[in-house]
Amino acid sequence: MSTARNEWPLWEVFVRSKQGLEHKHSGSLHAVDAAQALQMARDVYTRRQEGVSIWVVPSSQITASAPDDKAELFEPMADKIYRHPTFYEIPDEVGHM
Amino acid sequence: MYTQALDLPDPHAAPLKAVAAQSDAAQDALQTRFDAKIDADGKIEPQDWMPEAYRKTLVRQISQHAHSEIIGMQPEGNWISRAPSLKRKAILLAKVQDEGGHGLYLYSAAETLGTSRDQVLDALHTGKAKYSSIFNYPTLTWADMGVIGWLVDGAAIMNQVPICRCSYGPYARAMIRICKEESFHQRQGFENLMVMMAGTPAQRAMVQDAVNRWWWPVLAMFGPPDADSPNSAQGMRWGIKRISNDDLRQKFVDATVPQAKVLGVTLPDPDLKWDEGKQCHDYGAIDWDEFWATVNGNGPCNKERLATRVKAHESGQWVREAAMAHARKQQQRAMKEAA
Numbered sequence: 084m085s086t087a088r089n090e091w092p093l094w095e096v097f098v099r100s101k102q103g104l105e106h107k108h109s110g111s112l113h114a115v116d117a118a119q120a121l122q123m124a125r126d127v128y129t130r131r132q133e134g135v136s137i138w139v140v141p142s143s144q145i146t147a148s149a150p151d152d153k154a155e156l157f158e159p160m161a162d163k164i165y166r167h168p169t170f171y172e173i174p175d176e177v178g179h180m
Numbered sequence: 181m182y183t184q185a186l187d188l189p190d191p192h193a194a195p196l197k198a199v200a201a202q203s204d205a206a207q208d209a210l211q212t213r214f215d216a217k218i219d220a221d222g223k224i225e226p227q228d229w230m231p232e233a234y235r236k237t238l239v240r241q242i243s244q245h246a247h248s249e250i251i252g253m254q255p256e257g258n259w260i261s262r263a264p265s266l267k268r269k270a271i272l273l274a275k276v277q278d279e280g281g282h283g284l285y286l287y288s289a290a291e292t293l294g295t296s297r298d299q300v301l302d303a304l305h306t307g308k309a310k311y312s313s314i315f316n317y318p319t320l321t322w323a324d325m326g327v328i329g330w331l332v333d334g335a336a337i338m339n340q341v342p343i344c345r346c347s348y349g350p351y352a353r354a355m356i357r358i359c360k361e362e363s364f365h366q367r368q369g370f371e372n373l374m375v376m377m378a379g380t381p382a383q384r385a386m387v388q389d390a391v392n393r394w395w396w397p398v399l400a401m402f403g404p405p406d407a408d409s410p411n412s413a414q415g416m417r418w419g420i421k422r423i424s425n426d427d428l429r430q431k432f433v434d435a436t437v438p439q440a441k442v443l444g445v446t447l448p449d450p451d452l453k454w455d456e457g458k459q460c461h462d463y464g465a466i467d468w469d470e471f472w473a474t475v476n477g478n479g480p481c482n483k484e485r486l487a488t489r490v491k492a493h494e495s496g497q498w499v500r501e502a503a504m505a506h507a508r509k510q511q512q513r514a515m516k517e518a519a
Contacts, residue, residue, distance in 0.1 A: 090298055091504065093291070110354070111288045113297060115507035127284050130277065150227050
């Protein structure tokens with residue numbers, strides 16, 4: 084029985100679907116190094132021209148916010164509606180800039 | 181390619197308890213929050229708290245699904261070198277590569293639940309984990325390639341589209357990716373059969389023979405009748421399963437009957453007929469003894485499929501080790517040069 088220690092490291096794959104758009108998370112895969120991860124990402128995640136550029140990042144290098152911190156991190160923004168243009172009422176003839 | 185709504189309980193696992201024995205207030209709060217999220221049709225993500233039974237069910241279902249994709253490469257791989265034209269060969273190669281890709285998406289989704297790739301592969305190789313019973317049937321003629329696309333992938337689409345709305349985020353996202361590619365599988369199969377049906381009487385007979393052999397195993401793919409699926413209710417409660425086995429099977433039969441007419445083949449069921457009252461098709465009894473025999477290791481190709489899979493894994497062992505050793509050496513060299 085193989086052990087986790089012999090597993091190839093896990094990588095997260097980000098794909099830019101077309102020129103001008105941002106890279107988006109597609110999924111993950113196992114590879115020995117960055118070059119192999121790129122090559123595998125191409126085979127696994129872009130078989131139908133889904134991308135023009137790929138990033139691979141070792142999964143262990145990603146720091147994520149904790150679900151429990153959701154309220155602390157994001158809720159303070161809920162009552163700051165004045166940050167949105169719709170908060171302000173101005174005459175129609177002014178129009179949109 | 182194809183999950184089957186086969187959420188078989190792990191015979192080695194202890195029975196799941198509805199309520200944890202040592203449940204304390206904190207645990208209750210987490211459970212309440214989880215239930216509320218499920219009720220609101222929200223998504224559960226890897227870092228979120230989830231009941232142990234939910235996690236186990238998902239690991240089992242997603243890995244069974246992944247195994248089905250990987251084992252499913254074999255019956256079709258059987259025909260790559262014998263495809264009748266370069267075009268058909270390219271299509272079949274692309275399809276088998278997709279199956280491998282689908283397996284990889286799903287293994288990744290299973291790993292987000294804290295199970296390692298090695299663990300799920302070990303479960304497959306030791307025969308502990310199941311995969312879809314359909315892949316334990318042989319692919320005897322070229323017409324089987326068309327029928328697998330039309331019926332097996334068609335059944336898979338019926339099964340998989342509802343899983344795109346599964347409550348577990350990584351599984352749902354993997355399924356969306358898979359479903360987008362599945363449509364190609366089904367259509368290439370149907371078109372393949374249309375070409376054969378426009379051919380010689382021998383070719384038409386070959387298609388009919390393939391339909392006769394695959395029809396009943398395909399109906400069984402949807403899993404046991406609702407009455408015999410004790411896990412279904414829990415799966416529905418958790419938003420993992422959205423439509424019952426029998427309902428999916430009925431939908432499939434109703435969709436397939438007109439397609440068979442277009443193709444000009446007969447479905448091998450004398451009891452198959454339109455029920456005006458119920459506004460759906462009645463169909464004959466499925467041989468569940470054969471289904472369970474196949475699931476439990478005694479189908480026509482179980483031993484061959486598993487042996488091929490284990491051999492591929494073992495033969496690849498030195499490659500995996502060599503690639504790892506090479507990467508380590510490259511890394512050490514780079515560090516030495518930097519120093």
